[in-house]
């Protein structure tokens with residue numbers, strides 16, 4: 474801990490936080506974190522916390538993992554940011570190769586890297602639109618995809634994510650998503666699935682025509698407003714509907730990726746191969762990095778300079 478950090482009390486840090494940091498950034502715990510190690514955080518007053526949040530699914534390998542710290546130090550000494558579009562460098566290419574190898578599906582894949590989760594989702598939409606030459610974007614009720622204008626439009630929950638921030642992006646639609654906890658009393662999971670699958674199909678009659686839809690973006694396990702696990706049948710239905718109608722199926726694995734649900738990617742539980750996968754959070758153990766991995770022909774639909 475630096476001397477300056479220690480010479481100011483927690484109460485003074487709180488006062489400074491209120492004075493200089495936007496209120497729009499939430500702040501669940503007003504202790505001052507000064508050290509993180511594995512699954513634990515330590516505050517300025519020497520208290521030890523078990524960190525169940527892990528920066529909201531960002532630290533699957535824990536705080537300051539020694540291998541991550543070593544890699545950061547080594548990289549900072551060698552090269553920080555040549556800008557891949559200016560001059561290519563090995564780590565970008567090596568990571569793309571690795572992710573194309575572990576992402577589901579034996580087809581040819583490519584990757585692109587961005588800074589934040591929302592930016593990855595934005596780029597998945599751009600890629601799908603360029604590839605399909607269509608505009609529609611379908612996400613799901615209770616989904617979360619970020620806080621930029623496009624991803625806020627795709628996000629379901631109004632307060633606090635959307636309230637007062639409109640107008641939103643056009644051509645974005647939210648399809649029904651199963652929530653077994655709320656199924657009518659006495660109904661079996663199987664019948665509930667029938668009902669939601671029917672509602673999903675009806676949605677493409679009542680709300681948007683499938684031939685105008687570029688992509689369907691789904692969190693394989695929803696992570697906002699409950700951790701909601703859809704059935705295999707529902708996810709497989711959505712994937713085959715997309716295939717039938719030439720729609721790009723995007724798995725938003727920003728929160729579920731990197732073994733958070735037991736497999737590298739949560740979509741693997743459903744025996745579905747998505748066309749595109751968005752990744753971020755635990756991809757870089759706390760450093761700001763995200764990406765889109767997917768079918769080579771889709772990642773190559775945009776011309777040089779159109780993505781970056």
Ligand SMILES: Cc1ncc(COP(=O)(O)O)c(C=O)c1O
Pocket residue numbers: 529589590591592594617618619620692696725726727728753754
């Ligand atoms: C599924 C999902 N998509 C997108 C995002 C947005 O990521 P970021 O906050 O890095 O922009 C999140 C963040 O919580 C997320 O959980």
